[in-house]
Amino acid sequence: MATTGATSPRIRAYAPRDWAALYDVCLRTGADGADASGQYTDPRLLGSVYAGPYVAFEPELAFVLDDGERVQGYVLGALDTTSFERRCEREWWPALRERYPAAAWAPGSADGEVVALLHDPPTADPAVTALYPSHLHIDLLPAAQGTGFGRRLIETFTAAARAAGSPGVHLVVSRTNTNAVGFYRRMSFVELDGPAEPGAGVTMGLRIGSISE
Template sequence: MRPQPSIRSYRPADRTAVADICVRTALDGGDSRARYPDEELMPSVFAAPYCHLEPELAFVLDDGSGRAVGYVLGTADTEQFVKNFRATWLPRVAGRYPEPTAEPRTPSEEMIVLLHTPERMILPELRAYPAHLHIDLLPDWQRRGFGRGLMDTFLTALDDRGVPAVHLGMVTANAAARAFYDRLGFHEISVPDPGPLTYLGRSTAAHTS
């Protein structure tokens, strides 16, 4: 009998697969390698720090062979995560990605600026939604119910910890992602001058399924 896909907790052996998923979905939901040729950069900003700092809130979709083909990652407490990011994560990656001393001139340099400014994640309008998340699946595994399952797993984990609500920031141009979040009960959170992002939030108490 063919092994069935399943959602499970992240393991350190998933690091490479998680990074690959991040790279292949980081450009408005598509492959980011042409824009960000260093394949460690986007994972260093948007995936690896969560696996390192809060692995208990990292879950993957296993294709049945042990390979991760999707993930949901996040934090229960954004303000504490930002402190830990600066104190613990940045020193691990600053050698590869030094803090810029001039205005960014390339997309990669813009991402390195984001890496060195984790405080950007703390906005007063998001205070009632203390947790935040990132969720990504490889294209072949999208639109099959697995994203809903990953989100349900993450929301349950937050609810079990007594975390009342969660938020995320998505690129406004990614219409498919917005439709997905709308189906899962997320609503828009008004944030002044959000740039290219739309912020969405929801309670953790009501499951998505």
């Protein structure tokens, strides 16, 4: 990560000019934090699912790590997960479903799995959103990992969500991404799921507000 010269890495609010950079970071961290660019036929696919709707609908909750040369990472999310899911169903998924018809992608391929998800997206458990209504996604390129900026990005997001009235935030992480799971535990996130099949995602939550804390 560039640190020479007068510019130091900094966290700043997302700007529309960052759109392509977020899609690139999403792809380059899409394999449990490692580069997934060789796994997908369409390099826009991951970003269209995991970054695009957030900066389109809730840019005020999107923050980037800028090293003066490029975006090295981001955190983004939704204040009210249930409302966000409904809006995506109305305003985001229909166009993607036309662009990525399910029948055009091989089942079980990396592209096919993501396309299947956008045609039948999961919804958050009401028991989770009752206490943790917000959710976030965070991705950092390898050069920015282990620098402390991951923690600072999450703190920036949770401060913004708290200021907007949220009492809690959750996220879903692959159980195979043990580094990420350990990081979230150190950030005081707690696992909200019971036992799951190996490789399944785990939902983790963090209380940030004052309602029934």
